[in-house]
Amino acid sequence: MDLRVIGARAKEAASYLNSLGITEKNEGLRQAAQALLDGEEDILTANQEDVIRAAENGMSQGMIDRLELTPDRLQAMADGLLQIAELPDPVGEVISMKPRPNGLLIGEKRVPLGVVGMIYEARPNVTSDAFGLCFKTGNAVILKGGSDAIESNKEIVKWLQTGLSRAGLPEDSLQLITDTDRAVTTEFMRLNEFVDVLIPRGGAGLIRSVVQNSTVPVIETGTGNCHIYVDETADFEMALNIIENAKTQRIGVCNACESLVVHRSIAEEFLPLLAARLAKKSVEVRADEGARGIVPEFMEATEEDWGTEYLDYILSLKLVDSLDEAIRHINRYNTGHSEAIITQDYNHAQEFLNRIDAAAVYVNASTRFTDGGEFGFGAEIGISTQKLHARGPMGLKALTTTKYIIYGNGQVRP
Amino acid sequence: MDLRVIGARAKEAASYLNSLGITEKNEGLRQAAQALLDGEEDILTANQEDVIRAAENGMSQGMIDRLELTPDRLQAMADGLLQIAELPDPVGEVISMKPRPNGLLIGEKRVPLGVVGMIYEARPNVTSDAFGLCFKTGNAVILKGGSDAIESNKEIVKWLQTGLSRAGLPEDSLQLITDTDRAVTTEFMRLNEFVDVLIPRGGAGLIRSVVQNSTVPVIETGTGNCHIYVDETADFEMALNIIENAKTQRIGVCNACESLVVHRSIAEEFLPLLAARLAKKSVEVRADEGARGIVPEFMEATEEDWGTEYLDYILSLKLVDSLDEAIRHINRYNTGHSEAIITQDYNHAQEFLNRIDAAAVYVNASTRFTDGGEFGFGAEIGISTQKLHARGPMGLKALTTTKYIIYGNGQVRP
Numbered sequence: 052m053d054l055r056v057i058g059a060r061a062k063e064a065a066s067y068l069n070s071l072g073i074t075e076k077n078e079g080l081r082q083a084a085q086a087l088l089d090g091e092e093d094i095l096t097a098n099q100e101d102v103i104r105a106a107e108n109g110m111s112q113g114m115i116d117r118l119e120l121t122p123d124r125l126q127a128m129a130d131g132l133l134q135i136a137e138l139p140d141p142v143g144e145v146i147s148m149k150p151r152p153n154g155l156l157i158g159e160k161r162v163p164l165g166v167v168g169m170i171y172e173a174r175p176n177v178t179s180d181a182f183g184l185c186f187k188t189g190n191a192v193i194l195k196g197g198s199d200a201i202e203s204n205k206e207i208v209k210w211l212q213t214g215l216s217r218a219g220l221p222e223d224s225l226q227l228i229t230d231t232d233r234a235v236t237t238e239f240m241r242l243n244e245f246v247d248v249l250i251p252r253g254g255a256g257l258i259r260s261v262v263q264n265s266t267v268p269v270i271e272t273g274t275g276n277c278h279i280y281v282d283e284t285a286d287f288e289m290a291l292n293i294i295e296n297a298k299t300q301r302i303g304v305c306n307a308c309e310s311l312v313v314h315r316s317i318a319e320e321f322l323p324l325l326a327a328r329l330a331k332k333s334v335e336v337r338a339d340e341g342a343r344g345i346v347p348e349f350m351e352a353t354e355e356d357w358g359t360e361y362l363d364y365i366l367s368l369k370l371v372d373s374l375d376e377a378i379r380h381i382n383r384y385n386t387g388h389s390e391a392i393i394t395q396d397y398n399h400a401q402e403f404l405n406r407i408d409a410a411a412v413y414v415n416a417s418t419r420f421t422d423g424g425e426f427g428f429g430a431e432i433g434i435s436t437q438k439l440h441a442r443g444p445m446g447l448k449a450l451t452t453t454k455y456i457i458y459g460n461g462q463v464r465p
Numbered sequence: 466m467d468l469r470v471i472g473a474r475a476k477e478a479a480s481y482l483n484s485l486g487i488t489e490k491n492e493g494l495r496q497a498a499q500a501l502l503d504g505e506e507d508i509l510t511a512n513q514e515d516v517i518r519a520a521e522n523g524m525s526q527g528m529i530d531r532l533e534l535t536p537d538r539l540q541a542m543a544d545g546l547l548q549i550a551e552l553p554d555p556v557g558e559v560i561s562m563k564p565r566p567n568g569l570l571i572g573e574k575r576v577p578l579g580v581v582g583m584i585y586e587a588r589p590n591v592t593s594d595a596f597g598l599c600f601k602t603g604n605a606v607i608l609k610g611g612s613d614a615i616e617s618n619k620e621i622v623k624w625l626q627t628g629l630s631r632a633g634l635p636e637d638s639l640q641l642i643t644d645t646d647r648a649v650t651t652e653f654m655r656l657n658e659f660v661d662v663l664i665p666r667g668g669a670g671l672i673r674s675v676v677q678n679s680t681v682p683v684i685e686t687g688t689g690n691c692h693i694y695v696d697e698t699a700d701f702e703m704a705l706n707i708i709e710n711a712k713t714q715r716i717g718v719c720n721a722c723e724s725l726v727v728h729r730s731i732a733e734e735f736l737p738l739l740a741a742r743l744a745k746k747s748v749e750v751r752a753d754e755g756a757r758g759i760v761p762e763f764m765e766a767t768e769e770d771w772g773t774e775y776l777d778y779i780l781s782l783k784l785v786d787s788l789d790e791a792i793r794h795i796n797r798y799n800t801g802h803s804e805a806i807i808t809q810d811y812n813h814a815q816e817f818l819n820r821i822d823a824a825a826v827y828v829n830a831s832t833r834f835t836d837g838g839e840f841g842f843g844a845e846i847g848i849s850t851q852k853l854h855a856r857g858p859m860g861l862k863a864l865t866t867t868k869y870i871i872y873g874n875g876q877v878r879p
Contacts, residue, residue, distance in 0.1 A: 066796065070819055149841070155830055157840060164852050165822065243676070247852050262657070266677055268685075268853045289875040296877035382480065404870045405484055408579065416569055416873025425878070426571060426869070427563070438578050438661050438866040439682045440854040452852040455840070456818045459830025461703040463710035464839070 054238050057193060057226050058245025061166045064223035065191040069163055071220075076187060077136040079218045083186075084132035086214030087179065090206060091125055097202040098175065105173075105199050113303070118173045118200055128179040128207075131430070135183040138429045141448045142189050145456070156458040161451050163189035165247040168239060170261055172253035173199040178207045181250075182225045184432045188450040191224050193246065195239055197253075198231035205229060240265035248440075252433050255360070270440060270449075272433035275305035275388030276360045277418045280312040280377045280403070282394035287321055289415060290393040291328045294366075297391070297417040299332045303362045305434060306389050306421040310357065310367040312377045315341065318370050322346045329366065338368040357384045374399050378406045385409055387436040389418040410436060410443035468652050471607060471640050472659025475580045478637035479605035483577055485634075490601055491550040493632045497600075498546040500628030501593065504620060505539055511616040512589065519587075519613050527717070532587045532614055542593040542621075545844070549597040552843045555862045556603050559870070570872040575865050577603035579661040582653060584675055586667035587613040592621045595664075596639045598846045602864040605638050607660065609653055611667075612645035619643060654679035666847050669774065684854060684863075686847035689719035689802030690774045691832045694726040694791045694817070696808035701735055703829060704807040705742045708780075710831045711805070713746045717776045719848060720803050720835040724771065724781040726791045729755065732784050736760045743780065752782040771798045788813050792820045799823055801850040803832040824850060824857035 098120040105115055141161055148158035167190045169181045178196060185192035196204040204227055212222040248268050251261035255274045262271055279297060281290045297308035326346045337356045338349035356367040371377045381390055391413035392403040400414045411421045423431025428446030435441045441449035512534040519529055555575055562572035581604045583595045592608060599606035610618040618641055626636040662682050665675035669688045676685055693711060695704045711722035740760045751770045752763035770781040785791045795804055805827035806817040814828045825835045837845025842860030849855045855863035
């Protein structure tokens with residue numbers, strides 16, 4: 052189907068959803084959840100097609116695992132929609148309302164963004180999550196999933212639309228771009244007339260491509276070259292626990308730690324303990340010369356390592372002479388995601404919090420907490436690593452904007 | 466100078482400004498204001514060069530008027546900086562701070578954006594305004610003014626930098642791109658490594674070019690195809706006053722009214738009054754067939770008129786049969802700026818406020834009020850017509866972002 056037709060339909064649906072009450076929206080989410088379960092056979096059959104094709108095309112086992120759906124996973128997708136139905140609706144709140152000297156009453160009201168575009172890879176659960184969060188906030192959504200998951204996505208969208216239809220709500224609230232041609236994706240990124248914001252979710256290559264090619268405003272998400280700085284006064288046991296957790300609790304995620312920065316004055320004592328702890332989890336450490344002088348088993352780090360998000364059992368390590376050097380190093384190489392300091396020093400903690408330029412800055416905690424659920428948002432549509440609009444985990448509020456509503460009684464500008 | 470060098474210097478300055486207190490920032494603004502006055506001779510001489518060249522190149526008198534500086538206008542620029550110094554500083558406020566069940570204390574802190582890029586046309590006063598607003602919010606700014614104002618801008622920037630230097634603050638807090646080559650502007654729009662946000666200010670062509678070519682996140686500003694809808698129950702005298710004000714109080718601005726929508730049931734009575742009122746100000750009306758049947762002197766409107774921002778003594782006019790039709794027409798052709806309804810009907814007022822998709826929606830008031838000063842923000846850097854980050858007049862808060870600061874005591878993710 053023509054992208055402009057899809058765009059126009061989405062805009063029409065968004066205009067309808069804009070005025071929809073919370074009761075109707077929650078009923079739509081519940082019907083959509085039920086429809087997903089009703090469609091189990093269709094969805095799992097289509098998913099198996101995708102999985103078989105992916106295996107034939109040589110997709111890695113890890114990727115296939117992300118692509119594959121099971122009855123349990125489908126249930127989890129439906130449960131996710133029911134959970135979103137339980138969350139408070141940010142739309143409609145008037146954040147402030149103040150009179151001006153001329154009698155105008157100016158209010159700022161939270162409203163849906165309008166039409167949200169999502170570009171993502173081969174995880175079919177993103178399809179229902181993205182729909183749920185956008186629908187709850189009164190947005191129409193246009194989805195462009197990875198071609199590897201195309202059969203699964205078609206069925207998931209069809210059944211979600213069935214649910215909406217049962218609730219008497221517009222099916223165009225979510226639409227899937229089924230044409231997997233690359234030129235269509237590029238056209239989608241330039242559909243400014245119909246799409247208010249584009250949110251890419253996936254690997255660094257996908258994100259970069261969207262940022263480079265989109266003329267629609269983008270919320271950049273995802274890549275995390277996260278650091279932990281172990282200060283002179285760090286509690287060693289706490290530092291080891293946090294490093295182990297941030298590096299190994301889940302390896303392929305954006306809030307995992309990728310690089311350590313350690314104060315030189317504690318290196319002699321701390322690095323052997325670190326090496327022992329990481330060896331248990333088979334983590335490869337790539338270190339600078341100073342660190343390798345203390346632990347010769349560490350591999351040699353190159354300049355490239357400081358900027359690399361490994362998403363693997365690898366960690367880079369640099370020694371510094373001061374907190375200032377640590378902060379400058381981190382601000383130079385980080386991706387604006389999550390950074391932590393381990394310290395017992397009050398002033399160092401405050402300086403780190405103030406000067407580090409990232410979405411989430413931690414004192415004495417694992418970077419793994421940067422997550423909508425962990426932050427108490429109930430759900431997230433992604434983690435923004437840019438500074439405009441939303442920064443860090445994006446919950447429902449990030450899917451809204453505001454408009455000024457002005458009550459007058461005949462005012463003209465003098 | 467190499468743009469990457471400018472970018473790196475801006476980033477270094479931004480890192481310094483990030484930690485600067487309000488006292489130092491305000492002193493910098495006051496010194497900059499004083500320096501502008503000290504540099505009066507240099508600045509006005511350079512400006513005359515620009516003016517003479519512009520006249521030789523056949524620039525219109527209106528544009529030359531915008532370009533030309535006088536002692537009074539320079540004083541106004543200096544006063545603008547002093548006014549910005551008086552405004553409260555939004556930076557540093559912790560908007561919320563809540564504990565999580567695991568003991569993490571998660572706060573959201575307002576911080577500078579970092580490096581702001583401004584691309585604008587031939588109004589040299591934007592140079593000091595943009596500097597003042599960015600500096601107050603702890604941002605470094607890179608300016609790319611129009612080539613017509615290049616000599617003026619060089620001197621203005623030099624003297625502002627002198628003021629900063631006298632206050633012991635980094636001159637790189639503002640930098641001017643002096644290379645007027647178009648390729649340099651394009652490179653500037655893709656300087657993602659150093660620039661956090663790009664704000665274009667100027668005509669529709671400039672804005673479109675930045676939106677189309679920039680990979681740096683953009684805040685779209687400016688174009689306003691603003692409508693006034695005269696409802697069945699409108700007070701005619703109020704409607705005429707508001708229309709006259711919104712159309713003619715200042716003709717070349719984005720919040721001026723460009724199009725009227727009138728309920729058919731009052732057209733017979735209202736349009737002759739409207740024609741008489743607008744004739745006094747020599748406003749040309751381009752109307753649909755129904756309206757021309759009532760007032761034959763109205764010119765004929767074409768489809769193109771509905772989407773045109775005239776910035777001139779011209780107004781389009783369409784009759785509708787219902788509020789719904791009015792809202793649909795406005796939502797189709799507006800540019801997301803400012804829209805007004807004139808009505809005495811409570812339900813129509815509420816429906817218009819709810820359904821119109823624009824930055825500012827008015828009941829019974831002139832669209833000319835969409836302005837940072839009129840909204841009580843003290844100053845504005847532009848009027849956003851997009852939905853991400855900021856919508857409507859952008860004051861100091863729009864030049865900030867937030868970061869999460871997290872206080873822990875050893876938490877790891879289970």
